[in-house]
Amino acid sequence: MPRGESRLIDDARLASRGEPRTGLAVAVWATLKRDLTQLARRRGDVLNPLVFFALVITLFPIGISPDPELLATIAPGLLWVAALLSALLSLDSLFRSDFDDGSLEQLLLAPHPLPMLGLAKVAVHWLLTGLPLALMAPVLGIMLSLPAGSYLMLAVSLALGSASLSLIGAIGAALTVGLSRGGVLLSLLVLPLYIPVLIFGAGAVQASILGDGAAAHLAILGALLALALMLAPWAIAAALRISING
Amino acid sequence: MWSFIHKLGSPKWFYGISARLMPWFWVAAAVLIAVGSVWGLAFAPADYQQGNSFRIIYVHVPAAFLAQSIFVSMAVAGVVFMVWKIKVADMAAAMMAPLGAAMTFIALFSGAVWGVPTWGTWWMWDARLTSMLILLFLYLGVIALRGAFTSRDSASRAASVLAMVGVINIPIIKYSVDWWYTLHQPASFTITSRPAMPTEMWLPLLIMVLGFYSFFIALTLMRTRSEILRRESSKRWVRELAVEER
Amino acid sequence: MAFASFAEFIAMGGHATYVWAAWGVTSVLLAGCVLHARAERRQLMRSLARRERREQRLAARRGEATMESHQSGGES
C-alpha cells in the first residue's frame, strides 16, 4: 500500500473520528452566517414581508371603516392574521434559491444530521421575518387604535408564535420546493396547520385587553413551539430528501 | 432642440454641467431652509385655534408638496428614458426614489404628530394622511421593483413603467380617499383645509417650500453624479477621473 | 419675535413635544440623506480607485506572463 494512499485515507478517517460534536456546531453556525450575509445583501427579501404587513393593515380601515371603536375590537385578530400571512409570503423563498443553484443538494450531502441544518435555515427565517414582524406590529397597532396595555403582549405573542409558524411553514416549503409553482400550494398546505397558533396568539392579545391572565395563552403558545421544535426538523429533513431526490 | 436633448443625455456632459450647477442649489437650499425655519418657528404668529403646534405646517406642507412632485418627476424621467433612451434620466429617477420616500414619511409623521393635540391619538384615518400613506407604499413598490432585477437595464424599464402607472393613479387615489373619508366622517375638522392664511404666516411657508425644492434638486444632482460614475465605471473618462481624484 | 423668552420658545406653548418631534424627524432625515449621499460618493471613488489599481496589477502580471513565454521560446 503506497505511503501516499495511507495518508489520504488517514485524513478521511481523522476527519470522521475527529470531534463530530463541534463539527456539527461549526456547520450549523456556518449555515446560519451564510444565510444572514446573503439576506443582508438582498434587503428586498427582508423588507417585502414588512411592507406587505403594513399594507394589509392599511386596507382594512379603508375597506371596513376608520371608526376607532370598531377598529379596536378587530385589531388583535387583524394584526395576527396579517402577520401570519406576511410570514407565509417569505416562506416560499426559504429553500427555493438553494434548490435552484444546487447548494441544497450539497446540504443534503453534508456529513451532519440534516434536521439540525434545516433548523439553522428556519432560525434565519424567524430572525429576519418573524422577529421584525413582531417588533413592527405595535406601530401598526396604533393605526388600528389597539387598546393600551396590549402592545407588549402583541409583540411577545407574535415573536413566540412566529417561531412555530416558521417551523411549520418550513415543512410546507420543503415539500413544495421541487415544484415550479409551489407558492399557492404551500399556503394551502400550511394555513390549516397555523390555526392553533393563531387562536392562542390572538387570544393572548385579547386576554391582555380584557385584563385577565394572558399567561395561559402564552404557555400554550410555548408548548406549541416546543412541539414544533421537536417534530418539525425531522419532517423538514424528510421533505427535503423527497423533493431533491424525487 | 433635438441635439440639445441628446447632448444632455450624454452622462459625461451631464457630469460636467451638474458640477457647476450643484453648489448654487446647495447654497440656495441652506439659506432658504435656515431663514424659513427661523422665521416659521420663532417669528411667525401662532395659530389662534391650534396654538404653536401649527408651526409643524412649515415642515409638513413642503414635505407633502415635494413627495408628490418627486413622484411626478420620477415618472417624467421614466418617460424620457423610455422614449428617448436617455440613461441619465433613469439614473436620476433611481436616485430620486429614496428621497421621495423620505419626504413622504416626513409628511406622514409630521401630519400625524400635528393631529395629536386635536385628535388625542397618534394616528387618525384622515383623508390626506391616508393618501400620503398610500403614496409611501407606491414609493416602496418602485424601490423594491428596481432592486429585484439582476440586469440593470430591465430594472430601469420596469421601474419607469411602474412610476408612470403610479403617477396616473395618484389623483385617482386622492379623490377616492377623500370621498371615502367624507363617507365615514362627514362633518369633522380636517387640519389642512384652512381659510386663507395671513401673509406673515404663508411667506415663511413659501420660503420653506422653495428651500425644500432646491434641496431636492441639489441632492438629486449629487446622487445622479455618483450613479453616473457607478454605471459608466468601465468607460475611460471615469477611470481617469478615479485615478485623479485619489 | 413671537415668544418672550428662549425658554418659552422651547416650550412652544405646551406643544413642545409635537413641534420638536416633527422638526426633529425632518432634520434627522434631511441630514441623513446628505450624509448618505456623501458617504456613497466617497465609497464609490475608493472602490473605483481600488479596481483601477487591481486592473493595472493584473495587466502588468499578464504582461510579464507573455514576456516569459517568449523568452522560453515556447512557440505554443
Added chain:
Amino acid sequence: MTLRLQARKLACERDDRWLFEDLDLDIGGGEVVRVEGPNGSGKTTLLKILSGQLADYHGELLWNGEPMRDVRQVFLEGLLYLGHAPGVKVTLTPLENLRWYQALGGGAGGEQACLAALDEFGLAGFEDVPAGQLSAGQQRRVALSRLALSPRPLWVLDEPFTAIDRDGVAALEARLIAHARQGGCVLVTTHHELAASDVLTCIALGQGARDA
C-alpha cells in the same frame, strides 16, 4: 482496508424503463472510473445512487464491505459530490462560498486553505467579487476548487468539464489522475475524451451493463 465501493445486481427503473439492470461494480482506491453512455442512459442517476442520494434502486451497495445504510455518516465524510448545478450562491463571494463548504466538511484549514484552493483553480483576484458577476466557467471553477480544499478520498463528479476552458480541462484531468495515484477514487461522467492512463477504467451504460 482501503476505500472500496461495491455494487451488486444494481438496477434502476425510471418511469417504467430500465436504465440499467444487474450492474456489478467493484471500485477501489487508485482508480478513475468514467461512466459513458448517450444522453438519458442514466449516468447521473447511477452517480446519485452510488453517492447515496437516491434510495429507490434494486440491488446492494457496500462501502468498505459494509452496507451503505449502516455507514452512511462515515461514507458522506469521505465523499465529495459535484452535480450539474455548481452549488455556488450568486450573492456571495467565492471565498464565502468556500468557507461554507469548508465548515460543512469539518472546518479544517481556515481561510488560507480556501484562498489557496481558489488560486489553484485560477480565481486569484476574484476572491471578493460576488459570484453573480463571474462567468459560468468561473462559477464552475469555484465549485471545483472544493477538490483542492477537503481531503475526501471518493470524488463523484457529474460533467465537471462543462464550461471549463482548454487549460482548465488539462489541469483538472491531471488533478483527477494525481488524486487516483494518491489512493483516492474518482467516479466521473463526461463527454470529454479523457487521455488513456493506467488508472482509467470505463463503464458503458445504455447498451446493456458491461461488468467493470
